[in-house]
Amino acid sequence: MGTTRLKPILKWAGGKRQLLDVIREHLPTDITVYVEPFLGGGALLFDLQPKRAIINDYNSELMNVYKVVKENPQALIDNLYNHKNNNSKDYFYNIRELDRLESFSELTDVERASRIIYLNKTCYNGLFRVNQLGQFNTPYGRHKNPQIINEEMINGISYYFNTADLKMMTGDYKLALKHLRKGSFVYFDPPYLPLNSSSFTGYTELGFPIEKQKELRDICIKLHKRGIRFLVSNSFTDEILDLYSDDSIFKIKQINVPRKINRNGSCRVPASELIIYNYDI
Numbered sequence: 001m002g003t004t005r006l007k008p009i010l011k012w013a014g015g016k017r018q019l020l021d022v023i024r025e026h027l028p029t030d031i032t033v034y035v036e037p038f039l040g041g042g043a044l045l046f047d048l049q050p051k052r053a054i055i056n057d058y059n060s061e062l063m064n065v066y067k068v069v070k071e072n073p074q075a076l077i078d079n080l081y082n083h084k085n086n087n088s089k090d091y092f093y094n095i096r097e098l099d100r101l102e103s104f105s106e107l108t109d110v111e112r113a114s115r116i117i118y119l120n121k122t123c124y125n126g127l128f129r130v131n132q133l134g135q136f137n138t139p140y141g142r143h144k145n146p147q148i149i150n151e152e153m154i155n156g157i158s159y160y161f162n163t164a165d166l167k168m169m170t171g172d173y174k175l176a177l178k179h180l181r182k183g184s185f186v187y188f189d190p191p192y193l194p195l196n197s198s199s200f201t202g203y204t205e206l207g208f209p210i211e212k213q214k215e216l217r218d219i220c221i222k223l224h225k226r227g228i229r230f231l232v233s234n235s236f237t238d239e240i241l242d243l244y245s246d247d248s249i250f251k252i253k254q255i256n257v258p259r260k261i262n263r264n265g266s267c268r269v270p271a272s273e274l275i276i277y278n279y280d281i
Contacts, residue, residue, distance in 0.1 A: 006049065006160060009153050010065065010117065011126030012041030014192060016233065018257045019273070020047050023187075026253070026281055028229055032183030037173035038190050039063070049160055056169035056176040061116050062128075063170040068113035070161035070168075073154050079114035084148045092122055092140045099135050121146045174219065182227045190216055192235040192273075210239060217243045220278070224249050229279045236272035244276045252276050 008015060016023065023044060034050035036042070039057040057063050068076050083095070095115055098104050107115070116136075120128055123138040131137045169176050177186065191208035216232070223230055234240045236254055244250040253275050 004049075004156055004160075006046035006156050007153060008041035008043050008046060009069070009150055009157065010041050010062070010120050010128070013127060013129075014189065015041040016043040016189060017041075019233070019255065019275075020044065022255050022257075023231070023233075023275065024048075026231060026275060026277060028185055028279060030183065031185040033180070033185070035176055035180065035184055035186040036189070037176040037186065038188060039066075040189060042066075044187055044189075046157065046160075050164065052165040054167045054169065054176050056171065056173060058171060058173065060170050061112060063168060064109055065113040065116050066157075066161070067168060068109050069154055069158050070166075072110055073158040075110045076113055076117075077149060077151050077154060079110055080117060080149045083114060083118035087118075087122060087146070087148065089140045089142070092119070095119060096123075096136055118148055121148045177219065177223070180223075180226070180228050184228055186223065186228060186230040188216065188220070188230060188232040190232075190234065192233075193237055193240055194235070213240070213243060220244075220276075221246075221249060224278045230277065232274075232276040234274050234276065236274050240274060244274075249278055250276050251278070 007017065020043060024047070027048075031050060032052065034045070034048065034053040035055075036045055036053070037056045039045065039055045039062070042055070045053065045055060055066070083091075096119055098107065098115065116128075119136055119138070120126060122141055122143060123136075124141040125138075126141070127138050129136070129138045173188075173190075180186070190213070193208075193210060193213055213234075220230055220232065232244075241252070244252060255273055255275060257271060257273055
């Protein structure tokens with residue numbers, strides 16, 4: 001696994017940078033293929049830098065960012081400088097508005113990727129959120145000096161992507177699980193089951209309700225029967241505990257982690273989460 005320290009270039013709700021030490025302690029040591037079907041910000045992927053990996057996310061704009069980072073990092077950096085030089089409240093809303101226009105489909109991959117990074121770095125609280133039409137709808141954040149460009153990290157991730165045996169996918173997470181063999185390891189970090197009705201759920205326009213959580217649990221059982229190891233992150237709720245209550249398959253550990261994405265800074269307190277896995281440490 002990798003030696004050059006990498007970290008996410010996007011701030012993503014539910015990101016795992018605060019949990020890396022705990023997750024790393026609970027990983028198998030003999031992973032042949034690392035699989036992450038809900039990639040998001042990719043904190044664990046960048047921390048481990050596995051030599052062979054399959055990564056996927058349903059969010060096509062997110063996966064386009066990673067595709068551009070791999071294939072055209074300098075053009076992305078150049079485009080980000082344009083956003084940095086023009087950054088203002090009015091400019092932000094003009095850029096945010098693009099996915100509501102018919103001309104959005106005419107943007108190049110580089111322009112779409114730089115747009116997402118720019119909005120992510122300058123929107124309120126770094127919160128990627130879309131409405132039911134899949135349109136970015138987080139307001140302007142009024143940051144004093146947002147770090148819109150991180151050349152070192154973009155180039156570092158690009159180097160890793162191009163030197164690893166890496167398969168990038170965009171779509172249903174189940175597609176990333178086909179044809180896996182023993183030795184593979186799957187890290188599931190789905191949109192969490194909300195703790196309450198006000199909890200953030202806007203990763204995609206579709207959401208991930210309890211029915212989807214049950215489907216994921218059933219897939220984990222099938223993977224277990226095939227000898228595939230996995231680890232699942234999710235919220236500490238009675239519903240999740242009940243879903244994974246079969247202790248002949250699932251091992252569950254409760255952990256506390258500070259959450260930095262919250263409308264009220266005073267509410268950013270440690271929250272209980274769960275990691276669920278099917279192998280011996």
